[in-house]
Amino acid sequence: MKKYPELTVSPERYLDETVTAKTTAFVDLAAQQDEIRPQLESRIHTVLHHGKYILGPEVSELENRLAEYAGSKHVVSCSSGTDALLMALMACNLGPGDAVFTSPFTFIATAEVIALLGATPVFVDIDSRTYNIAPDQLEKAVQAVEQNDSSLYPLTQPVQPDQPFQPHNPFLLGP
Numbered sequence: 001m002k003k004y005p006e007l008t009v010s011p012e013r014y015l016d017e018t019v020t021a022k023t024t025a026f027v028d029l030a031a032q033q034d035e036i037r038p039q040l041e042s043r044i045h046t047v048l049h050h051g052k053y054i055l056g057p058e059v060s061e062l063e064n065r066l067a068e069y070a071g072s073k074h075v076v077s078c079s080s081g082t083d084a085l086l087m088a089l090m091a092c093n094l095g096p097g098d099a100v101f102t103s104p105f106t107f108i109a110t111a112e113v114i115a116l117l118g119a120t121p122v123f124v125d126i127d128s129r130t131y132n133i134a135p136d137q138l139e140k141a142v143q144a145v146e147q148n149d150s151s152l153y154p155l156t157q158p159v160q161p162d163q164p165f166q167p168h169n170p171f172l173l174g175p
């Protein structure tokens with residue numbers, strides 16, 4: 001068997017190099033802020049002075065500028081990614097008896113907000129190339145829910161077992 005001594009490192013050397021290695025932060029907010037620090041700090045001071053943190057003029061300005069950037073009529077800002085997901089589901093009036101097809105390749109908040117409304121997350125396998133929900137798997141999962149047949153696709157139990165899945169108009173949420 002061919003050996004690659006140049007690629008092997010002794011445990012002592014590995015530990016030594018790991019301890020002394022320069023690390024790069026995965027998320028370096030300070031470096032990002034440095035790019036716009038004067039404007040950033042001046043705008044923060046303006047907000048501190050007028051004290052309108054909730055729905056103040058800067059919030060409207062951000063929403064208007066984001067709407068313009070995204071080419072959309074409206075933008076509604078909120079406090080977190082979790083709230084953004086929750087608001088979208090609430091806008092669809094989802095609740096007990098609704099199945100929400102989602103990706104298992106995501107953060108826990110995605111399923112959490114579905115369950116919070118009493119709806120049931122149905123995890124659909126992802127495509128190994130794109131890592132997005134695989135369309136053929138989604139078709140099977142929708143059929144399984146519509147026909148209430150777990151042999152077509154493995155289904156999660158409804159979050160509220162006394163509220164089986166109801167036929168519903170489908171919504172498609174996404175970017």
Ligand SMILES: Cc1ncc(COP(=O)(O)O)c(C=O)c1O
Pocket residue numbers: 079080081082083106107109110
């Ligand atoms: C895919 C995804 N959705 C939702 C969230 C939740 O966002 P927040 O922590 O702002 O509530 C995260 C957070 O990491 C996320 O990665």
